[in-house]
Each structure stands twice: as structure tokens, then as C-alpha cells.
Amino acid sequence: MDDCLFCKIARGEIPSKKVFEDEEFFAFYDIAPKAPLHFLVIPKKHIANLMELESGDSDLVGRLIFMAQELARELGCGEKGARFVFNCKSDGGQTVDHVHLHVLGGRAMDWPPG
Ligand code: 5GP
Numbered sequence: 001m002d003d004c005l006f007c008k009i010a011r012g013e014i015p016s017k018k019v020f021e022d023e024e025f026f027a028f029y030d031i032a033p034k035a036p037l038h039f040l041v042i043p044k045k046h047i048a049n050l051m052e053l054e055s056g057d058s059d060l061v062g063r064l065i066f067m068a069q070e071l072a073r074e075l076g077c078g079e080k081g082a083r084f085v086f087n088c089k090s091d092g093g094q095t096v097d098h099v100h101l102h103v104l105g106g107r108a109m110d111w112p113p114g
């Protein structure tokens with residue numbers, strides 16, 4: 001999508017600190033990290049939010065979650081784990097309308113979220 005921030009990041013039109021990229025996915029460090037490790041995994045396909053997912057996206061989302069797990073492991077969270085979060089629309093606290101999975105690690109997280 002032309003005017004989507006994360007589509008632009010995935011296309012390399014806006015710089016980011018890349019964690020990983022393949023044909024389907026792009027992973028990059030969050031510009032305002034909320035934990036010692038904080039990166040985002042996005043599909044290159046523009047999907048605005050989790051509510052917009054369709055049944056045909058289920059394999060894509062499965063691969064996205066598995067990729068986040070592999071990257072979290074590689075970046076040191078295998079033993080203690082991490083927080084994997086999809087914020088969705090206004091009540092979910094989503095600020096960028098391109099579906100993204102947050103991976104936060106390197107410290108213990110609180111529950112419930114505020
Ligand atoms: P949301 O609030 O939508 O769940 O998460 C969006 C995230 O994107 C936020 O954590 C925010 O810090 C991050 N973000 C916003 N703009 C940029 C940017 O230009 N570059 C990077 N790397 N992260 C961004």
C-alpha cells in the first residue's frame with residue numbers, strides 16, 4: 001500500500017534496523033523499544049489489523065508466528081521466553097495500521113497490561 005508506514009519500511013523506502021527479511025516477511029527493531037529486546041515482525045502483504053485477517057491468511061499468520069519464535073530464540077529469549085503481542089485497532093492500542101507482531105524480551109513483563 002502506497003501510504004502505509006510499514007509497507008514503506010518493508011520496501012526499504014524508509015530506513016529501519018533490520019532483523020530478518022524473506023519473500024513474505026520483514027522483521028525490524030522498534031524505533032521506541034519498550035524492553036531490552038523489542039522487534040516487530042510484519043507480513044509484506046498489507047493487512048491493516050488482526051480483525052482484517054481472512055481464512056486464506058491462516059498459513060501466513062502461522063508462519064509469521066513461527067518466524068517470530070525462531071528470531072526470539074536466536075536473539076537470546078529461548079530460555080526465559082518473551083512477550084508476543086498483536087495490538088488491534090483503537091482499544092488494542094494499535095497505532096500503525098499494518099498488522100505486526102511485537103516481540104519483547106530481556107526482562108520480565110507485567111500482567112495485565114494497562
Ligand atoms: P502499535 O502501537 O501499532 O502496536 O505498534 C507500532 C510500533 O511501531 C510502536 O511500538 C512504535 O514505536 C513503532 N514504530 C512507529 N514508527 C516506527 C518507525 O518509523 N520505525 C520503527 N522501526 N518503528 C516504528
Ligand code: ZN
Nearest residue numbers: 004007046098
Ligand atoms: Zn502496509
